[in-house]
Each structure stands twice: as structure tokens, then as C-alpha cells.
Amino acid sequence: MSKYSLGWALASCVLLGLNISASAAGKPATPAATRVPGLDQVKSTTLANGMKVIVWTDRDIPNVALYNWVHVGSRNEVPGITGLAHFFEHMMFNGTSKRTPGEFDRLMEAQGGSNNASTSDNVTIYMDWIPRTALDLVFDLESDRLSNLSFDPKVIESERGVVYSERRLRTEDSNEGFLAEQVQATAYVAHPYQFPTVGWPADIQGWTIEDLQTFFKTNYAPNNCTLVLVGDVSSEEAFALAKKYLEPIPRQAPPPKVRTTEPEQLGEKRVAVARNAQTPLLYVAYKSPAANDPQGPAINLLMSILAGGDSSRLHRLLVEEKKIAIDVSASFQEGFDPSLSWVQLTLPEGANPAEVEQALDAALDLVVAQGVTDAELTRAKNQYASSFWKQLATINGKAELLGSFEVYEGDYKKLFDSPAVYEKVTREDVLKAAGLVFQKNHRTVGLLQSPPQAPAAAGAPAPESKP
Amino acid sequence: MKRLMTTRFATALLAFALGGALAGNGAAAAEADATPGVKVPANTRFVLPNGLTVILVPKKDVPLIAFSGFIRGGALADPVDKPGVASLVAGLLDRGAGKRSAYEFADAVEGVGGTFTAGATAEAITVYGQFLARDRALLVELLSDALMRPHFEADEFSSYRDREIEFIKSAKDSDPSQLVGIYGRAALFGAHPYGRPQGGSERSLGTITQGDVVGFHAANFGADRTTLVFAGDLDAKWMKQTLTTAFSGWAKSKAAPAQLKPAPRVSGRRVLLIDSPGAVQTYFWLGNVGVDRRYSGRPALDLVNTLYGGRFTSILNTELRIKSGLSYGASSSFVRGSVPGEFSIRSFTQTGTTGQALDLTLQTLETLKHDALAAEMLESSRAYVLGQYPLRLETASNWAAALADLEFYGLGKDYIEGYGPALTKVDLAETAAVTADAFPRAADLVVVLIGDAAKIRETAARYGAVTEMKLSQPDFAPAPVP
Numbered sequence: 001m002s003k004y005s006l007g008w009a010l011a012s013c014v015l016l017g018l019n020i021s022a023s024a025a026g027k028p029a030t031p032a033a034t035r036v037p038g039l040d041q042v043k044s045t046t047l048a049n050g051m052k053v054i055v056w057t058d059r060d061i062p063n064v065a066l067y068n069w070v071h072v073g074s075r076n077e078v079p080g081i082t083g084l085a086h087f088f089e090h091m092m093f094n095g096t097s098k099r100t101p102g103e104f105d106r107l108m109e110a111q112g113g114s115n116n117a118s119t120s121d122n123v124t125i126y127m128d129w130i131p132r133t134a135l136d137l138v139f140d141l142e143s144d145r146l147s148n149l150s151f152d153p154k155v156i157e158s159e160r161g162v163v164y165s166e167r168r169l170r171t172e173d174s175n176e177g178f179l180a181e182q183v184q185a186t187a188y189v190a191h192p193y194q195f196p197t198v199g200w201p202a203d204i205q206g207w208t209i210e211d212l213q214t215f216f217k218t219n220y221a222p223n224n225c226t227l228v229l230v231g232d233v234s235s236e237e238a239f240a241l242a243k244k245y246l247e248p249i250p251r252q253a254p255p256p257k258v259r260t261t262e263p264e265q266l267g268e269k270r271v272a273v274a275r276n277a278q279t280p281l282l283y284v285a286y287k288s289p290a291a292n293d294p295q296g297p298a299i300n301l302l303m304s305i306l307a308g309g310d311s312s313r314l315h316r317l318l319v320e321e322k323k324i325a326i327d328v329s330a331s332f333q334e335g336f337d338p339s340l341s342w343v344q345l346t347l348p349e350g351a352n353p354a355e356v357e358q359a360l361d362a363a364l365d366l367v368v369a370q371g372v373t374d375a376e377l378t379r380a381k382n383q384y385a386s387s388f389w390k391q392l393a394t395i396n397g398k399a400e401l402l403g404s405f406e407v408y409e410g411d412y413k414k415l416f417d418s419p420a421v422y423e424k425v426t427r428e429d430v431l432k433a434a435g436l437v438f439q440k441n442h443r444t445v446g447l448l449q450s451p452p453q454a455p456a457a458a459g460a461p462a463p464e465s466k467p
Numbered sequence: 468m469k470r471l472m473t474t475r476f477a478t479a480l481l482a483f484a485l486g487g488a489l490a491g492n493g494a495a496a497a498e499a500d501a502t503p504g505v506k507v508p509a510n511t512r513f514v515l516p517n518g519l520t521v522i523l524v525p526k527k528d529v530p531l532i533a534f535s536g537f538i539r540g541g542a543l544a545d546p547v548d549k550p551g552v553a554s555l556v557a558g559l560l561d562r563g564a565g566k567r568s569a570y571e572f573a574d575a576v577e578g579v580g581g582t583f584t585a586g587a588t589a590e591a592i593t594v595y596g597q598f599l600a601r602d603r604a605l606l607v608e609l610l611s612d613a614l615m616r617p618h619f620e621a622d623e624f625s626s627y628r629d630r631e632i633e634f635i636k637s638a639k640d641s642d643p644s645q646l647v648g649i650y651g652r653a654a655l656f657g658a659h660p661y662g663r664p665q666g667g668s669e670r671s672l673g674t675i676t677q678g679d680v681v682g683f684h685a686a687n688f689g690a691d692r693t694t695l696v697f698a699g700d701l702d703a704k705w706m707k708q709t710l711t712t713a714f715s716g717w718a719k720s721k722a723a724p725a726q727l728k729p730a731p732r733v734s735g736r737r738v739l740l741i742d743s744p745g746a747v748q749t750y751f752w753l754g755n756v757g758v759d760r761r762y763s764g765r766p767a768l769d770l771v772n773t774l775y776g777g778r779f780t781s782i783l784n785t786e787l788r789i790k791s792g793l794s795y796g797a798s799s800s801f802v803r804g805s806v807p808g809e810f811s812i813r814s815f816t817q818t819g820t821t822g823q824a825l826d827l828t829l830q831t832l833e834t835l836k837h838d839a840l841a842a843e844m845l846e847s848s849r850a851y852v853l854g855q856y857p858l859r860l861e862t863a864s865n866w867a868a869a870l871a872d873l874e875f876y877g878l879g880k881d882y883i884e885g886y887g888p889a890l891t892k893v894d895l896a897e898t899a900a901v902t903a904d905a906f907p908r909a910a911d912l913v914v915v916l917i918g919d920a921a922k923i924r925e926t927a928a929r930y931g932a933v934t935e936m937k938l939s940q941p942d943f944a945p946a947p948v949p
Contacts, residue, residue: 112854278636355799382580
């Protein structure tokens, strides 16, 4: 994506970085120690209703980050209600039987707190950032909306407009968002990962109040939530508040498991999008394992070696040397179920996409055949270490990391082990990961460029319509 | 690492957009502020004989050293017909410097997991990044090479410049909302340095030569214009010694940077309509000249803007999103530089509701200007600003940016430590005074719309005399700024 770009995934990229302690001050620049401090400051408990609560005390600033990870996302949807997990996330701020729409935000802000929420294919996360003085209020508010959520038909209509506006911003008026949606939808024949998290337009317009009520009953059980608190709060205090406000919410039957698994793909798929574009886009998505796969760290390091920074392989080759792309990124999209690894290229005006694809293929064939160098692997490990420490410097980053490891990998303690896990990744592991991911029969290639009739020259008037 | 996320609202739209001319470092986007309890961490400041200012802030929670620095005189020193020179200079600092080629420099930075970013704002070239603490010697070496000994080699120059041109096209394809402010500033400030596109335009970048870049560096870089702040897991004694050795040979700059003159506020309303055929939304920006960094009513202004367009329940977001569902988000901000920057309102709505959304926006501004603020609202805003600021002064990189900001504007640490106490004292008389003084009247605005002109041309004309251009034009203004 261009540096100007919000990007189609701008909202929140949770970075599960490599964790390497740099206690080796003064030693050569190679990863050495792998211990992350802080495990003894983290406490957890499971409430009687099944909600797990994890607390990391950090008194650097007088604030607390409270994250409620609800284990539901667009993968829990079916045709007709695509986008509902995300729409539901919006509705969680819009009133309960005790509080009017908007009161949640007004009360929280009046006590110095702010909030946000995000939905992905896999999870929905509710985030509050508050001064510690607002803890009692925030537990009350979180408990209220989990227990007493109500739906006002007028508010549903208004919020429908908000979500559609979000879709127009990120998808319909964005070539990057539009192509990503098309590639993701094309890559799967069966699994609900094919649904865009924001939802298809007709579904955004079609949700009913009954859909919302069913979704709430099915998915918003306390035993389907993981609560993470980081900051100026002791575990005793947080557990007491959780017991007071959240434990009374009755346990429910857990939501049904996602039954559908994606059958193996046996040949390359291609999707072409004709939209006015000064800079064409070439996105390639490869079927990849789930987040908790033992090869995950090697795949993450591979992506970093390929496109993490100006010294990365694909950047050097395609952007600096051949000058046939202006930007390249590569990422492993981690989820509960087997997901995709993406290589995304932005091409200069007038580029020949076939030539670019050929060069990309040759580069990926080479990494599959010969693997990576020691220097590349060390660089990738160091980049992850640096990102990891940067994340650990904020209460926000700690809450993201704790929640990610707990929810995706089954245990928050793995956060503290992961430096050792990443440190152990070898060139052979990366070679194996490359062979696993970069299989042409398992990929979907998306190309977005102007329709043939469109004038190619910059500054020329563009045709009057977009598909 | 990517998990596709769709959020409740774009934080970028609603975050405090208080950054001044120096903003550009993500960490510095919020200016240095604090609650009554926040203290500036102990730090050491010294000036070398050649005029280089260094500030060291030990903060040892994670094994990183963050840096944030500036060289006075940014885009304001661009040749009038060539906006973007300062930005290219900044971008090329690490593409070959000292004994390293561009590749070797990138290998050195990224090989140890470091980051190095440079950019141009209207008033400064900024550099920032972070390294693992164990790589402190390399950090100093690379930073001194980039600032004092950049190569600006011909192939690197042309390749980088050409790519910057393509990035602007790419942004037009995928993110018109991010460009509306560039058009807005150009329309509001005209030829004033705050009006120039700091990253250049497709056209202007195409006219810039390697010689322009080399000349800019020779004329505008020098120790006496530069301040470097390091914060994190550092040993102040070692840093002072190493920095002194590395930077003592740097000459002073040839001249002082040009002084900015304040731009006048605009009276009346005019409209710039940027045609994006087929766009399904209209992205709009309304602005006028606001206040500068030393504005005496700052605490009151922050409280009023929080209520008007600076948080989720703000008046703007309530009208355009919460109550009407017209938009995913609406916000307002003041940019406060050495001289007054812009006050602006931003939002977007589907093409068919452009007029409705603009009318509502103007109404909110009328209401703000005419109706007294409720005491309860003032209290809510005060609690919010006091409650949120510590989150912006949490990390070493936050503090490096904050102290660089103080140094740039010549503000003392009371700007941070006195802010909380000042917020607690703001009363309704002060909020009324800043509302009258700093916020424009709804009748006095530059209105910028990016959208499908065929469908909104008539609507646009309701808000003032319309000038029209195409999104695909290679400049951010209808005609090149003279």
C-alpha cells in the first residue's frame, strides 16, 4: 500500500512479534537472550460463568486498558447476514434496557475514558482506555451491555448508514480495499472466510432486528469472552470487580462450532477487476495454515524476509532493481482456521502486470528451491524483536499481545515463551515454510487495472463509471 | 501478522489532531501535554560549540532507544515553483550516506531491527526511529552519516522521486479521504508555505532535479539548526561523549531559516470541487486559519474542540454519525505552528447526501458560535482530556517527540507540567472567549469537496463560488501556485 494510504486493513494489525530480550548490551548484533520479564506480574482467573480474566499490573501511567475479546467474527456468519458480527459490534454501544443509546459513550468520556472496538474474521474486541478512577464505571458499563443489550429500530437504521459509509470509504472508493475483498472471496469455495468482515452491500441493507437478537443470544455468552486488563490496577482489585459485575451473567451454551472446512484447492484461481486505476494492483493469496500451527513463526519470518522493509528481498528486486512495482508487502493472515498468506504489489502507471507476475513467481520459486540466507533470517528475527519490545512499552500493546496469545494460541503465557520459539527457527524451517505456502495450485491471483478503453495518460479525463 | 479488522471508528479521524508544524512523527502527533500528575522525566540538555542541541532522557522500561530530531527550515525553504524538494531531501537521507550505499544503509538499520524515518513538514525536516539499546553505537554512526554525509546519488534520486510520484497516484486510487487535507491547505493558504503540498505534487516532483536536492541540503542543513533527542535505555555519559565525537565536525548552516509570516484568515465562503468520476462518497474539508502554538487560550481551546469535534460524542460526530447515520465519522482539529495553521472539519458521506451533511456541519458551527456551553459539558471535556493525555506520554518515543516539540517552539517544560493545572482552571468565560476568537464563523470557510462532480456540482454551488478541478490533475490546486 502506498504510504499515503489508510489501507484496507488499516484498522488494527495485531502484530505477534518475535520476542528477543536484548539484555546482551554490548554484544554483537545477534539475537541472544530470549527472556521476557513480567510473567510474575500477570495473574488470571476464570469466573464461575466461564469468563477468563487476565490482569497485567503496570503502574507507569495512571491508566488502564481493558480489552474484552469475544470469540466471534465474520467466520461465524452465513450468507444473508454477512457483516453482522461487525454491525453487532457497533450496536453494542447503542443502548441497553437500563441505558439509552449513546449513554455508554457519554458516561465513559465524562469520567475521562475513551473506547473503540474492532471486528475481524475471527474475533471482536472491545477496548476501553480509562484513568484508573473510572474502573468501577467501566465494569458496570461492560456488564450492562453483556446482560441487557437492547435494540432500538431507529438506531439500527441510523447505524446501518454508518456501516455502509465505512464500506464506501474502505472498499467501494478504494481500489486496494476492493481488490482485497475480491481475492478473499475468490480464494474460498466453502469456508466463511470468504465473507468480507464489513459485509456485502445487500446484507448491510437487509439485516433485521431478529438477526441481531439471535446473534446476541448465540455468541455473547460470558464463557465466549476473554477479558484482559493492563495498567494501574492490581489483580485483586480487577478480580473483585469482575466477580461483582461480570460473574452474575449466566453461562450459556457455547456457540456452535464452525463446521465447514475448506476443501483442498487443486489449481490456481484468478480474479480480474476492471476499475479506473492510475496504479494497477496485483495481489496473490496463498492458502496457509491456522494461527496456532507450529510453522507459524517460520511463516511470519518468511514474510518479513520477503517484504519487511527496504532491505527485504522482494522490495529490492521488484521496487529498487527492476522498478516494476512501487510497493510490495507480504503477510500471514492468522486465524483460528487455515487462512491466507498475501503478497500485495502496487504497480507504477503503465506497468505490464504479466511481466511483474513472472518476476514475482521467479523470486518465490527461488526461495522455495534455495531458502534464505543467515543474514536474512537474523534481520527478520531482529525486526520482530524490535517490534515486540515497542509493543511491550504500552499498556495497549501489552493488552493486545496477552489477548492474541490467549485467544489464538490458547495460552497467554506463550507470549513469554515466544522469543525462545522464534529464536529456534532455522533456515531449514523457513525453507519448509516457503514450500508449504508458495504452491501455485493453492493460490488466488487478483489483478486490478483500468478497463481497456480507459485513457491511460495521467491527467486525462476518466470514464464516468466504476463497476 | 495481518488480521483483517474493521473498527468501530477510525481513530485517525477522531484522535486529537493537535500536532503543529512539527508533527509527522506518529508519536508526536499529539503535542506535549499532561495531567496535573505528569512530570517531564529528568533529562540532560547540552549544546555543542557548533550549535547542535542534544537532549538525553533515560527511561529504562524496555531495551530500546528512541530518537526524535529536527533541522529547522522544511518545506518553507522549497523553491516557490517546486514544492517537494525538502521532502525528497528527507527521504533520501538514508539512501546512501557516509561509507554506506543505499543498500548497505538499509541493511545496517534493518539488520539489527532498527527503524529510521525522515520527513519534511512546513517548518522542519524531522527524523525519528528506534534501535535496540545494544546497537547505540551504530545508531549514532548512522544518524550522523544521514544528516551530515548523505550521498544524493543520481540513480537513487531519480528512482526515489519517480516512486513518490506514483505514490500520489496510488493514493488517489485508494484513499481520497487522506488527500482532502492537502487540497484544503492549498485552497486556504495559497502561496503561503502552509499551503504547499509538503510531499510535492505529481507535477512539481517531476520538475525537481538532483541539483535542487543537493542545493537544499547545502543551504539548509547545519549543526546550529539541529536538535536531537534520545530517550530510552541509555547511558547519558556514554551518549554525550559519543555524540560529541560524531557531530563536532559538522559546520553551522549558511543562514538562518526564513521566518514565516502569519497568513490572514479568509472572509466569506468559497468552494473547491475536485472531480472523482464514479466516487460513491463525497469527502469534505472545511477550514479557516486558526491559532498558533503559543496561543494563550490553549487549554480552553482544547476543551472546546474536544466537545466540538475531538471525541466520539463530539457535536460533529453526534450530528453526522450518531443521530443521522450520514457518515462513518466527523472530526475537527487545530494545527498550531509557529504561525497560525488551520482549523479544519473533516467528514464524508454518500454522494446523494452531500448537501444534507454539509448543511448539518455548518449548523453545528453556528450553534457552537452562538450558544453558551453547558457547565456539565465543560466538566465532561475536562475529565476526558485529563484522563486521556497520560496515554500519549507513555513511551520513550512519546517523550523524545514531546521534548523535541518543546525545543522546536522554544517552550519550557511548564508547557507540559503546567497544562494539567491550567485545564482544571478553565471556566465558561474562557471557553466562550476562545470559541469567539479561534473558531471561524460558518460564513467564513474554504470548502473542499472530493466527489463525483456531475452529481454534486449544483449542490456545491450552494456553499459559495465554485472552482472545479479533476482528481487526476497532477497538482493539488487548480493552477500551479505562482
